[in-house]
Amino acid sequence: MVFQGEFDQSVDDKGRVIIPTRFRASLGVRFYMTKGIGGCIFVYTENAYNALSETLQQQRQLDEHTMRLQRFFTSTEAQADTQGRVTIPAKLREWAKIDEQGEVVIVGTGSRIEIWSRAGWDRYNDELTDEKITESAREVGIA
Secondary structure, three states, X not given: OOEEEEEEEEOOOOOEEEOOHHHHHHHOOOEEEEEOOOOOEEEEEHHHHHHHHXXXXXXXXXXXXXXXXXXXXXXXXXXXXXXXXXXXXHHHHHHOOOOOOOEEXXXXXXXXXXXXXXXXXXXXXXXXXXXXHHHHHHHHOOO
């Protein structure tokens, strides 16, 4: 499964957001939300989150980097309701600086979904330059 696309959504007064229809079927019934890099929220399918957890469990358990990542990627299990809404826990909304009844951007990044505050997504894109894209392309071997 590959998540692709960018969708504007609103958070309701109960902290819920609608997951785009094209993402819901691939997410499955149960999925996981964690803090994400850059101030967003990562959303993983159950299989993808289990793979991440297993990779971390195979590392040296008392290594400071392993422990840091295990603590950072502590997850919340989630399910969409019949209308496709999912509640974003308050701590994750705080992490991503998502206001109640605020605007968010839901982005498919291949193997996961990211939920950004509108301001955070705009700031990220404003800081993106051709040089940064080119550097990243070289680093991952596609340039």
